[in-house]
Amino acid sequence: MKSHAQLARDFLADENRADWHNETIYTFRQKRDTTVASIPEWELMRQAASDIKDHVLANLDQYLEQFEANATANGVQVHWAADALEHNRIVHQILQENRISRVVKSKSMLTEECKLNEYLEARDIEVVDTDLGERIIQLKKEMPSHLIAPAVHLKREEVSKLFHQHLHTEKGNADPTYLTRAARAHLREKFLEAEAGITGVNFGVAESGGVVIVTNEGNADLGVNLAKVQIHCMGIEKIIPRLEDLGIFLRLITPGAAGQRTAIYNAHYHKPRTGTSMHIILVDNGRTEQLGRADFRNSLKCIRCAACLNTCPVYRRSGGHSYHATIPGPIGAILMPGKDLEAYGDLPFASTLCGACSDVCPVKIDIHQQLYRWRQIILEKQHRLSPKKLLLKSSLPFFRRASSLETAGKFMRQLLRLIPRQSFLHQKSIWGLHRDLPDAPKQSFAAWYQQNKAHDKQR
Amino acid sequence: MTSRDKILEAIRRNKPQVANSLPEAINFPDPALPPLQLFRERSLQNGCALIEVAPNDWQALIDNRYPDCTNILSLIPEVEGNCGRETYGDKTSLAQLDLLLIKADWAVADSGGIWISDQRLPTRVLPFIVRHLLVWVHPDNIVTRLSDLYAQLEPAGQSFGILIAGPSKTADIEQSLVIGAHGPLSMTIAMPAIR
Structure with a gap:
């Protein structure tokens, strides 16, 4: 089965349609904001509803x-x-x-x-x-x-x-x-x-x-x-x-x-x-099982209003079908892994963790916190070392001592000048798909600071 | 073990051990408008028409307002209508109803909705199946907000009740609002004419 990321890419292939979808859903969000702003007791009701559901x-x-x-x-x-x-x-x-x-x-x-x-x-x-x-x-x-x-x-x-x-x-x-x-x-x-x-x-x-x-x-x-x-x-x-x-x-x-x-x-x-x-x-x-997961049980407070879908930048730009689940959007991304972690383990990653979903939730579910917690669980289950982890682990020795960091910095600044950009930013490099390499600075921050601090003293 | 027992047992095993109590009732701030005015404003926003009727004007009103309605069922004493009890049990007759006139038990100012309970409905499908709905609302029966309505209802002995806030509508085709989905195509709120 295709993952959310793959399905989202398919959805985004038709750029006009993706823009239209985004704008349509954002209109929902704007209408919501106007209405909510006209209800002075909104926050009082949210809190009460959340407390009632907890109870x-x-x-x-x-x-x-x-x-x-x-x-x-x-x-x-x-x-x-x-x-x-x-x-x-x-x-x-x-x-x-x-x-x-x-x-x-x-x-x-x-x-x-x-x-x-x-x-x-x-x-x-x-x-x-x-x-x-x-x-x-x-x-x-x-x-x-x-x-x-x-x-x-x-x-x-x-x-x-x-x-x-x-x-x-x-x-x-x-x-x-x-x-x-x-x-x-x-x-x-x-x-x-x-x-x-x-x-x-x-x-x-x-x-x-x-x-x-x-x-x-x-x-x-x-x-x-x-x-x-x-x-x-x-x-x-x-x-x-x-x-x-x-x-x-x-x-x-x-x-x-x-x-x-x-x-x-x-x-x-x-x-x-x-x-x-x-x-x-x-x-x-599966609801009683979700009730037993202390970190995730309050997802059961959901009243299926769709506010979190409409506000989510990822939902708006990837469409409901990209979640390949009955319940799409942020709330689906915290409910579905509880049903089948294998099938829906990609969904908690379909988020920027911006927290907009939690802000609009009328029963105060901490959706973005739960997305983050699912990620922890999913990554812990993955035994293989991810490239990101590998990179961080291998760079650890350089960060341990100031002098080795200094040396590594010098080396990297030189490397950035010499390395052909195409070697990083070609089509097949996942890293380079949406990123660019920085221009190499002339000197390290430590060196710059030393120089300018001295400068200040002279004034 | 039945599924019932299995589910209840799983809940007892899995539920949080510490329970909060139910929150205190909310002390709602006063709305900006008095209930009657607020109700009028909100019903218009919901797509209702608002009219005022003096006791002797009913027949003229029906004739003028609903010239193409032939099958009229009236549940308010001021208007006779031409469909009676024989309609209630017959799906075909029900489907041909053009207009229903009915009194609301309550109206809610904040939402512009009206409440009709079983006692007023000889058969429940009436307010959903007619083409046009006219609801008589007495200003004395307008409460400020939804919680005030529930304060009037007795939990024990409820049978059926419906809150209606306008003609049926949908926006399922490209978010274009269409008034008149499966339920009535129009809803009119009638109130006594102010002398």
Whole structure:
């Protein structure tokens, strides 16, 4: 598999497209800044949200039990899945028991993580993603490249071509309103046909036993409320203690994405409709393991708002697909190595460690610190000596004594003058690809200092 | 061992041993505008239309504002509408609804959102499936911010509730904002006319 660096290089080969992507994503960041600046209590809410999430992680077992008890009392069927496969099996079983072959699904990173669509499609169940961006990439057979804007990497002409092919829209008509209306008509049919609606979950409220789903398009609520079975797939870390905590979290989750002060729809599902059934599947799939890693556990506080993606200079200029992971961007780069260090060990290096991600995180995850800590772990596991390490080790004797440093300096200054630049800066040298050799100074700093200090005294 | 027990056991083994307590409630600063004004401003920003209606003006308003709406379902006593109970259980009739008139339980000034609970909805899909949504908001029911709304809700006994802050929208095609994704194409907030 290609590494992030290789995939980023492929992405950057089309310079115009890379610039367009960078600017698009940076617009999200600017909108976020404007909105956040207009909320005087922003920092108070961030701190409270971070504290609440810390508190939940330290009491997660109790809150999950409370959540289960209250949801069950509400008439909801609660299921537990240790891993992705079990999650998929449970969904399939619910569908089978109800003889359902057509399903609509709203946006859910968890079902992406579990590869639910593939699992169900292999068992002759039609799964239609109903978020517009999700539907686009489903038709294009791609992965989402962004947490809240899954098709952000595509241009309108590409969507137009895709819709012409699948939805028979006019050839060459790339007007976003026209294309959106076409998708609306197409998906209306699917909503009316579907027998089950599947959603992700943004928040599960322990004290009331309900789930909250945040959307703009209205697709989650159409899907769930037209079907006879509703299934909500929820990572165990999505728990919050009280209904009133939503007063903070719902205000923190949207600004980071594209500067929205609020989502259009914040839906609170507690009980099934009369004559229908409601299921909540609580999924672990590696989360308890991450909880056991003291240095990385607070990555579980993430509410998937995408603020860290939008602010990251590396994400903006390498695109979501370069992370070859369900969760891209800085948050993905700290979550994914916990799932599979071998497969995702390149991701913590896809960062400048500038810290912008931590600054914008609405629940105060120390993302850049964790990126750094993953690097330590990954480098320790690499037994071979890297060229950088080798160079530093071999230069150690020269740094140990002032006189040997002086001699080495003289030698290097001479060498810099004599050596042909091409020998360092050719195409095949990784070092020279983005670097130049310095001009050799006339003398060492020590010599310069001696000379000028003497000069000063004379004045 | 069931997955439930496995997960709970793994949490107990792995969770941090020291727990912080829940933070104190935030003492929010006062917003720059009084709730009614703030609500009006924010609903406009969300893409809603704002109108004022006097008790006798309803029919004229519907006729003028929604001339092409034939299937009207009204859940407010002032307007009769022409679709009734028979609509609720039938997907095809639901899909043909043009306009829903409904009262909000609460409105939130800071977000410009309105709260509708199960008690007002004969079937939950109504506010999502109609082409146009008109919501009646009484100024007495406007709270300042979201936390004030939750202070009004009882955690036990919740069934279904929806916060709606405008017509459905999307920007999934090249970040171009399109009003009217899967839910309503328009949302109007109606308030009593000020004498």
